[in-house]
Amino acid sequence: MQNTGRFISFEGIDGSGKSTQARLLAAALREAGHEVVLTREPGGSAGAEEIRRLVLEGDPDRWSAETEILLFTAARRDHLEKTIRPALARGAVVITDRFADSTRMYQGISRGDLAETVDKLHALMIGVEPDLTFLVDLPAEIGLSRAQTRAGTEMRFEDMGLDLQARMRTGFLALAAREPRFRVIDGTRPQAQVAADITAIALAHLT
Numbered sequence: 001m002q003n004t005g006r007f008i009s010f011e012g013i014d015g016s017g018k019s020t021q022a023r024l025l026a027a028a029l030r031e032a033g034h035e036v037v038l039t040r041e042p043g044g045s046a047g048a049e050e051i052r053r054l055v056l057e058g059d060p061d062r063w064s065a066e067t068e069i070l071l072f073t074a075a076r077r078d079h080l081e082k083t084i085r086p087a088l089a090r091g092a093v094v095i096t097d098r099f100a101d102s103t104r105m106y107q108g109i110s111r112g113d114l115a116e117t118v119d120k121l122h123a124l125m126i127g128v129e130p131d132l133t134f135l136v137d138l139p140a141e142i143g144l145s146r147a148q149t150r151a152g153t154e155m156r157f158e159d160m161g162l163d164l165q166a167r168m169r170t171g172f173l174a175l176a177a178r179e180p181r182f183r184v185i186d187g188t189r190p191q192a193q194v195a196a197d198i199t200a201i202a203l204a205h206l207t
Contacts, residue, residue: 005093007094007132008202009097009130009133010133010136011101011172012143012172015145016143017136017138018097019040019097021195024198024199025095025195025198028199028203029095029199029202029206035091035092036092036094037087039084039094042071043075044082045079047075055072065111066112069114076099076100076125101172103122104118105171109168109171131181134183134201137169137173137184138188140162140165143165144162144165183198185197
């Protein structure tokens with residue numbers, strides 16, 4: 001099969017199941033004959049993974065929202081240079097677990113009125129949007145409960161509480177309503193049903 005070189009992102013609040021769905025879509029597209037690069041943010045390159053540890057671990061008040069914007073943008077730039085652009089250039093399908101929309105929510109809206117700052121920095125340093133974005137949506141209380149159950153060291157944003165998750169969900173849905181590249185997926189349904197819907201949409205997009 002001739003690969004198409006498309007860029008797909010997954011977004012959603014913590015505990016939405018988007019990471020699992022990204023993995024399932026990658027497997028389905030590989031089975032269909034596509035070369036797939038599955039990656040994540042923050043992270044996806046050696047330098048970006050170093051920054052990931054800085055921003056996802058430690059005290060919730062470790063960084064201001066403004067500092068986080070700079071850190072996430074630095075990680076994204078390295079990710080773009082080292083992983084995303086080379087894969088797209090050779091015709092692969094790139095699937096990323098989070099991209100710039102998460103910065104728009106976490107730092108741009110939910111932790112302060114910094115949306116304009118996020119967009120200006122994105123335009124200056126990144127300048128790329130996904131071709132297709134899946135927003136895996138579910139109530140904030142369900143997502144946070146799932147996220148807290150899995151626990152681990154990367155819990156800094158979950159530790160900021162339910163109010164942050166609720167504001168992010170509202171922000172994601174508003175962004176999805178404005179941007180045609182979004183597909184909103186009901187994440188409260190069984191995992192297999194969610195995956196089937198996502199795979200069908202992605203395959204149609206790649207045709």
